[in-house]
Amino acid sequence: MIMNRTCHSVWMNCLQIIKDNVPAQSFKTWFEPIKALKLEGNVLTIQVPSVFFYEWLEEHYVSLLRKTIKHQLGTGGRLEYNIVMERASERGKGHTINVPTNSNGELRNHPVAMPVTLGADIKNPFVIPGLKKLNIDPQLNSKYSFDNFVEGDCNRLARSAGFAVAAKPGGTSFNPLFIYGGAGMGKTHLAQAIGSSVKTSYADKMVLYVQAEKFGQQFVDSLKNNTINDFVNFYQLIDVLIMDDVQFFSGKEKMQDIFFTIFNHLHTSGKQIIMTCDKAPKDLVGLEERLLSRFKWGLSADLQVPDLDTRIAVLNMKMRADGITLPHEVIEYVAHNIDNNIRELEGALISLLAHSTLNRKEIDLPLAKQMLKNFIKHSSKEISMESIQKLVCEYFEIPMEMVKSKTRKREIVQARQISMYLAKNHTKASLKTIGQFYGGRDHSTVIYACQTVEDLIDTDKKFKNWVQDIQKKLKMS
Template sequence: MRPLAAPVVGLERSLHSVVSPRSCGTVDSAEPRGRCQPGSGAVRGRVLESDLARPPRLPKRPFVEKQTSWEKILEHLKSRIDERDFDSWFRDTRQRTETADAIYVQVRTPLFVTFISETFAVQIAEAARLAGFARKEIRFGSDGDVEATVSPQRSPAEPKRRSGTLNPAYTFENFVTGESNRLAHAAALRVADLGTRQYNPLFVCGKTGLGKTHLMQAIGHRRLSKRPGDKVLYLTSEAFVNEVVLGVRFNRMETVRQRLRACDLLLLDDVQFVVGKEASENELFHTFNALYDADKQIVFSSDVPPREIQGLTDRLKSRFEGGLIVDIQPPEFETRVAILRRKAEAQSVTLDDEVAFFLAAKIKTSVRQLEGYLNRVVTYSELTREPISLELARESLKDVLRAEEHTATPAEIVKAVASHFGLKPAELRSRTKKEQIVFPRQVAMYVLKETTNLSLPEIGRLFSDKHHTTALHSIRKIAALREEDPEVDRLVSGFVAQYR
C-alpha cells in the first residue's frame, strides 16, 4: 500500500494551490516558497473567512469632464454643416454660462456673431432641439457688446433666405409718393417689373431718412412677387464688407463670389461706405462686371451722387454713372401730411388735420423723424388715455421741440471740437491712429453721444465708418478720464453744455 502515498500528497498540494488565492510558494504567488506574509489570508492550505468576505477590488475609472450644453449641441451640428464651415466658425467657440432659458456662447469677433446667427440659424436650431435644448435660446457674443440670438422654438424657415433681410413693411403699397420722390418711384417700379440695361444700374441717392432703403426693398418684394424663381439679394454696405473680410480671412472667397454672382437682382444699400476698403472695392468691381455681363439687375443707394463720393475710384464711378441716377429730396409739406396719415392708418389711429399739419410743419427734412414724432404722440395718448389733439401733440413734443431749437448738427459739433484742437474735421474723420488725432476724435464721439440722439453705429459711421464698438470704447475712455483729470472734465463739460 505504500507506493500510493506519493500521488495523494501531490493531489493535496495541487488542491491547495487552487483553493487559496494567495497561497505561499505557488506559481501564482509573488511570495517566496514556504513563507507567508501577515494578512495574506492564507495559512498553508486554508482559506480564511475574512478573505471570502472581502469584496474584490475594482479598477479606478479615469476622470471624464462633463460636457457643456453647447458641446452637446456641437456634436449634432457637425453632421449638419460642411466640415470646413464647422472648423472656420465653430471650432473655437465655447460656452460662457447657462441660465434656465438661455445658453451663452463666446465667439471670436463681432463679425462672427452676426455671420453665425444669420447663416447657420436653421442648423443651430435643429441641433439644439436634437440635443434636448428646444426651450433654450442660444445667445452668441464676443468680447464687445455685440450679441445675437438663435431660438430653436422659432427658427427661420429656409426659403426666407431667398429675399435676404427684406422688411415686409417696405413695399410699394406702403410708399407715399410726391414731387420729391416721383421719378425715383417710377424708375424703381420699372426695374422691379422689367429690368432693363437702360436702368442698369439704378442708382438712388438722397439724404438719410428719406426712404431710399424702403424703395430698394420694395423693388425686391415686387420682383419676387412677379418672378418667384428669381434670386434677390439685399445687402447693406456693412454686410457686404463683412462677407469679403471673412471670405479673405478664411480662404472662402470663392463661396462669397458664387453667392454674390448667382443672384438675379442685387440691392446694395449705402454703397458709399464701401469706398476706401480696397478688397471690398475690388470685389464689388468684379461682381458688377459679372452681373452686368449676365444681364442681371443691380441697384445701389447712397447719400450723394457717384461724382460726390469722396475717394471713389474712376472705374467704379464710371459704372455707377452708366445707368440711371435718381435722387430723393426732402418731402414737401403735402407729402409729409400724406405720410403721416398713411402711418397713422397703419396703426389704426385717427389723426385730425390740425395735428397732421402741426407735425408736418415741425419736421421738414426726414421721413424717419416724422414717423418717430408721430409714434411719440400716439404713445403719449395711450398712456394718458386721452384722444389725440393739437394740445396733446404740443404737450407730448414740448421737450423734443424745445431741445431741437438749440441742437447743433453732428457736423457742427465735429467742426467745433476739431477747431479747438487746431485740426480740420477731415482729420478727425480720417483713419489715422496718431495720438494728436485719436484723443480729439474720442472727445468728439463722447460729445456727440451726450448731445445728440445718434446711435453708436451712426457715430461710428461719421468717422470713416468705424465699428460701433470703437465708438463705445472712445466714449468709455473719455468718461473715465473726466473722473481722473479735472482739465479733461472741464473741457468736455464745456462742449456738452454748449450743445446740449
C-alpha cells in the first residue's frame, strides 16, 4: 500500500492528524512551512526552514510526530529531516543539509551562529508628515543589535524569528512578527536589532521604529492640522514598520481604525510589520477583534524570564562591553538573586560599579552583598538540580553518584528520568544544561526521559504517586 503513495500524500495525511492535535497558531507556525521531499520505503524525508525550527519540533512535537508517522507508515516508519540554512553572507542562497541519526534513531544537531552587522548611527528624531523617503530617520538606536542580544531558552524562538525577518523582510510567514513579554525582557532591543540588520542588508528599504504613544500623538496632531491623509500616506510608504508597545492602542477606537488601515496596506503590499507588546494577543483587552485577528496572522513570540545561564551571560557581555572585570562569584551572586528581568540585572551591575568607583574599593562578594541589599528580594529558596537529585536519591535510597553514571539498571534509569523531568519542570535550566548535569547527556535524552515519565504518570498509578510525593517534598524543602 505504501509503495503507491507519494511523500506529499503521506505528509498531507500526517498534517490532517497533527492539525487536530495542536492549536491553530502552532500549526500555522511550525507545520505549514514544512515540505515533503521524498518517501523511500518506510522513511519519509521532510524539509524544515532552519536548525532552530528542527530543534523546536524535536523538543515540543517529537512524540506527536512519532505517533503520526507510525500511524501512516507502520511500526517501522521513520522521519528524517533536511534543513535549509540561509547564511548572513549568502542571503537568498539555500543550503540544504541532511540531519544524521544515531544508532537509536535520535536526531542530533547544534544551534547555528548567525552574525549580524551593526546599523548606522542614530540621527535626530524624525518629523511626520512631510519628509521625503530618502530623508527618513529610522529612529534606531545603534546600541541595540543581534550581537549584544544574548540568546537563551527564554528568547530563542523570538530571536530566531527575528533573524529570519531581518534576512527576508516581508518574505517569511512571520508577518506580522508580534513580540511580547514583561517589562525589561528585551522587546525593544530585539525589535530594533531587526531594524538595524535590515538597514545594513537592504540600504534602499525604508525602516521606521516608532512607539505606539508617539504614533498616537502624531495622529492627534494630524487631525488638528487637517493632514490625516498625509499621515496615512507617509506610513504606507514604510517597508519595515516597527511599532513598540501596541497595548497603548487599547480603548482608542479612532487610532485603531487608522492603524488597521495602515496595517492592511503594508501587509497586502508585502511590507514587514513588527510589533511589541506587554501581553500576548489573546490577553489584550480594549482592542477591536478585527485588529487582534491580524496580530495573530504571523508569529507571536514571547520573551520569558531569563534563566540563570542567560543572566550570567548578560552580565559577562555587559562587562566586556564596558571593559571591566568582576570576580565570578560576584557575577553568580548577582545573577542568582536578581531574576526578574534584564533591565534590573543591568541596573544592579551599574549600581555595583558606581559604588566601586566612588568608594575606590575592589568588589568582592561580601561588599557586593552589602551594596545590592536594596536590589535583592529575599524570597523562598530556588529549587536547583542538586536539590532535586538529592531528594530523588534519598526517596529511592540509591547513592547520588549513581544517577549520573552510565549504568542501565532499571531503578537507576528510573530515578535519573524522574530527576530530569523534575529539573525541566521546576528549574529554569535548559535541556542542554540538564543533560550535561546528569552525566554529560544530550538534550534529546532529556526529551526522551521527560516523555517516558509523562507516559508512566498516565498509565502507572504507583509511579504517578511516587512523582507526586517527590514533588510535594521538593516544594516543602
